[in-house]
Amino acid sequence: MTTAIEATGLYKSFGDGTWAVDGMNLAVPAGSFYGIAGPNGAGKTTTLRMIIGVLRPDHGQASVDGVEVWPDPREAKRRLGWVADNPALFERLSGREMLEYAALMRGMDAQEADRRATDLLHVLDMEDSQSKMIADYSLGMRKRIGLAVALIHRPRVLVLDEPFGSLDPVNTQVMEDLLQRFRANGGTVVFSSHVMDVVERLCDRVVVVADGRARVEGAVAEVRGQAPTLQQAFVDLVGGRDLGEGELSWL
Numbered sequence: 001m002t003t004a005i006e007a008t009g010l011y012k013s014f015g016d017g018t019w020a021v022d023g024m025n026l027a028v029p030a031g032s033f034y035g036i037a038g039p040n041g042a043g044k045t046t047t048l049r050m051i052i053g054v055l056r057p058d059h060g061q062a063s064v065d066g067v068e069v070w071p072d073p074r075e076a077k078r079r080l081g082w083v084a085d086n087p088a089l090f091e092r093l094s095g096r097e098m099l100e101y102a103a104l105m106r107g108m109d110a111q112e113a114d115r116r117a118t119d120l121l122h123v124l125d126m127e128d129s130q131s132k133m134i135a136d137y138s139l140g141m142r143k144r145i146g147l148a149v150a151l152i153h154r155p156r157v158l159v160l161d162e163p164f165g166s167l168d169p170v171n172t173q174v175m176e177d178l179l180q181r182f183r184a185n186g187g188t189v190v191f192s193s194h195v196m197d198v199v200e201r202l203c204d205r206v207v208v209v210a211d212g213r214a215r216v217e218g219a220v221a222e223v224r225g226q227a228p229t230l231q232q233a234f235v236d237l238v239g240g241r242d243l244g245e246g247e248l249s250w251l
């Protein structure tokens with residue numbers, strides 16, 4: 001198996017005496033759609049930020065498309081695209097200017113930058129809002145432009161943090177279609193999510209993370225096991241809480 005992302009023994013503490021990431025191991029097969037699920041505070045974002053080369057691990061290694069991230073972060077970043085939960089964008093640029101700027105920073109000439117920006121704005125259904133300032137964009141529009149910025153240099157691996165949170169069904173469909181297209185062209189998609197039906201629908205494999213560690217990993221059907229849905233398997237695994245008889249009786 002060729003791996004698109006490999007993380008071995010990743011640890012990170014923020015100095016409060018606990019491990020936000022506590023010995024994470026991951027191996028994402030190239031060409032897969034890979035989901036990272038886990039409750040709030042499980043360490044998903046911290047893990048992803050160490051893998052993409054913006055947060056240095058206390059211990060452990062990560063590689064992207066065969067390139068070790070921390071010895072060679074520039075080369076690793078050439079091969080990946082990153083979409084943060086709330087993408088950091090230049091608020092006073094228009095969507096088109098943002099895309100063209102990202103393309104120029106990635107070394108493209110102006111003609112290629114214009115061509116790719118035009119294509120992305122079209123498939124993301126953003127032609128009408130391309131001249132509007134990003135500060136005036138809705139969250140769904142920000143997420144779409146964030147995805148376009150991450151794709152414009154044609155990465156091999158795309159990493160997304162909660163891409164579907166707070167998106168309406170139309171935006172969700174637009175994002176899914178583009179991710180499917182990227183994967184069909186040989187790319188690898190890794191994303192964290194709490195939205196288990198999206199993980200179940202899109203992913204080949206999933207890892208469930210809790211307390212900074214991978215608890216279970218495998219093909220979606222394996223992780224679901226005997227549970228009726230992946231959501232139920234997730235709750236069974238990481239614990240939910242049943243309300244007792246008398247609890248909240250005042251409600």
Ligand SMILES: Nc1ncnc2c1ncn2[C@@H]1O[C@H](COP(=O)(O)OP(=O)(O)OP(=O)(O)O)[C@@H](O)[C@H]1O
Pocket residue numbers: 014020038039040041042043044045046047
């Ligand atoms: N910059 C930081 N400084 C201090 N603690 C942090 C920092 N970033 C994350 N943490 C802590 O690390 C732990 C893991 O956080 P992380 O954001 O990685 O979880 P997550 O699984 O992405 O959660 P969510 O699903 O809510 O986004 C949490 O306890 C969080 O409070």
